Amino acid sequence: MRTKMRRGGVWIDVAVVAAVVAVGMVVAGVTNHPQPDVEAIPGCEVVFPAGEGFSFTIGSYMGTYDNPDYPWLTAAKASAMSDALIESLPTDVELEFAAPSESLVFQPMDIYPKDATIGNGITVEDIGGDSTASGVVGRGGTDASLRVSAEAWDGEVPPCTEGRVDERTTLPDGTVVDTLDAVSEYDGVSTHHRTAIAYFADTLVSARTTSEGEDSALPLEVDELRDIVSNPELRVSAQVPDGTPPPRHDCRSSRENPVPPLSKDVVERLGAALADQWAISFPAARTDRPIGDLVPGSYGSGSACNRVNVETPAGTTELTVEISVEENTEWRDAEVSDSPGVSGTTPPDGTVVTGWTDEFASGDQPSERLRVLRPSNTVVQFGFGDGIDVDSLVDLASAPGLDL
Template sequence: MENGDDKDAPQPSPAVNRWTVGLTCAAIVATGYLIAWLVHEPEPSEPTARAENSYVTPPVTFPVQIPGCDVVEPPRKGQSFGMVYSDTDRYDNPSYPWFSGPKAVAMTQALQDALPGDIEIAFDSLRDSLVFQPILGDPTQNKGLGGWTRANATLLRGDRAGALSVTVRKATKPIPPCVAGELDERRHLPDGTIVDTDDTWSETNGVRTLSRDATAYLPDGSVAYANATDQAADGSGRTRAVPLAIDELVALVTDPELRISAPVPPGTPSPPERCLRFSKSGAVIDQAQARRWDEVLAQIPLDGVTLDRPLGALLPGELGGGVCQAVRVTTPGLQSRLTVVISTDQPLPQGPDTSSYDGATRRLPDGAVVESMERRSSPSRTVTVTRRSGVQIQVSSTDASDEPLPFAVLEEIALNPGLEVSR
């Protein structure tokens, strides 16, 4: 969570009681943003009934001494926070020349390598697999919103699960003062880095969330922030727990490879293509099944077709119960986006074989149904194979610069007999 502009601070008081929060969300479809603001205001000193949609944090005592702080300022009267989520996979934002697709890949690898060895990243969509996302917005138009790249994931540690979010940005303001209630400690490292840490909790509608964070203000002007909570989206039944200790968070935010000035190793590729939202309903596909399909996809011969990365890295889609992978076709004359989506529990299409100007449907001897569709206005081709087991494989060639991939290539993938549910 990124701090926004602060309101005037109040006069010192013995304590600041619980805070409530109002939440407003706005979706700006044209730019693919989802923006949420949280605005905190002190409650009256007298006890009151918990309001609907309430947000409660620990009481703050003031005056107070904080390790590493020569001066501690009083709690803030009001504070706003902004969160920006992206529905774009474009990394070429000219407003942030320090960042690029290969830079995101290098930072992602560094962050994942810096995790403790007993931690696993939960099987989730690319956006929630601890991969740094594009930086949104224009700093001249959206002050306080955007400006950072974010990586999120659910982390698994033994029988426990919790969430991690890491952001990196370029500093635009001086290092903030120490404020009561906003940090537990300020660390001064030998290289001039300053790290603020906090171990706290909050309650939303009576449900408590434990939270730890570390913010590093680095000598090159980078600001790295890591927040770990006991909120897990894994759904595996593991015990909720904050997955990282404070010192482990400090190690992440001070990793030299996360700094904006860290060079990108030669030959670093661009990030994987995101499978944009799809709405195939069906049973959730677990990681073990997806890995079996990965092995099949990796072995399919695609003669004469070159890809920017191999097939065989299926991840859950951002909506629905299926798994998917998208890659770029780099074959001259066939440059396009190749997407494979596999879902289960899909109904078998009924009706006779058909053929038309833009598509065809045919039933195979084993009962599987093959549907082919072509769009000439925005060149694309799709082959969808639905099997009697309910497994459906959809293979598409879109965003073609000239010609999309031939139907024969798409069927080579979609009709592979190995793409079935393991019994």
């Protein structure tokens, strides 16, 4: 069943808890006033009429894993949940190749200002505390965004509300799952969306897939979303397998102008070339992940990148690498190498090598920078710390097969 919702207001969609709180407000508002008849919803003993939603804007920044305020979300836990989520996708559904944050990897929780005012009885505590994994999934030529969130929860299952649920299922273990297949309209734009929310005893898991257009197709069916959110491996109490590594992080991209992203085949080719040269240039170095295990840069960056920890005789240091195409020919001007704080050389083959110290690097970020512009206009950039030989990095950046 597909529901059509055409209202002026917008329902809160920052976190599932906010929706639950909004439902609670609706319930509180209808208990003392007569209400019109509503249609029955399968699996619901009582159905309340739809209430008006509202939208709001609030600033936030991404926190970190192992936040003491949310001890259940360790880095290993996020990685295990991400693996479980991807494994729960139907076998014929493909995940779009993208940066880790857009590859269904559960991210650290957003941090909101504690004194923020939202209104309508909603507090920062109501909208925070969830870890979210996002990506684009496809099947048979149909693509759509998928967003899955999980958070610790020990509340009561809210009553069914018209327009928010069109079927409620109670699983054998007592878990309640609400699903919805609906079309909503806002500012004249229709969006087809399917959602599923699982109320475990200790966890709230939600999934939402959307595509613009009233008749737009979606690659995941309602029952498949129900299967995803009811996966017990997404519960906050699910055990993490020993040896689970932390999840991949996005690489910082130095590009300012969006360019078409690199394909998976190209990124894998670059990674293989980088790995072959690494074995030659750094034969004794050890890394916590293969240097050639590249991922796409941030959305629209058109780059491939990696971040590894390298063990050297001087200790352990972080090394970042980014490969992209340079469109600014000013970097081939000899004067660039004479800029204050920048050292540079230009080998006979036309390569431009520049290095400098990043005075704004903070924490454990590498402070040394090296930029190698190849004759093909492919640029390889490194960030590194003590113990990394610069000449060896130049050799690494000159590897055959790195041209874009």
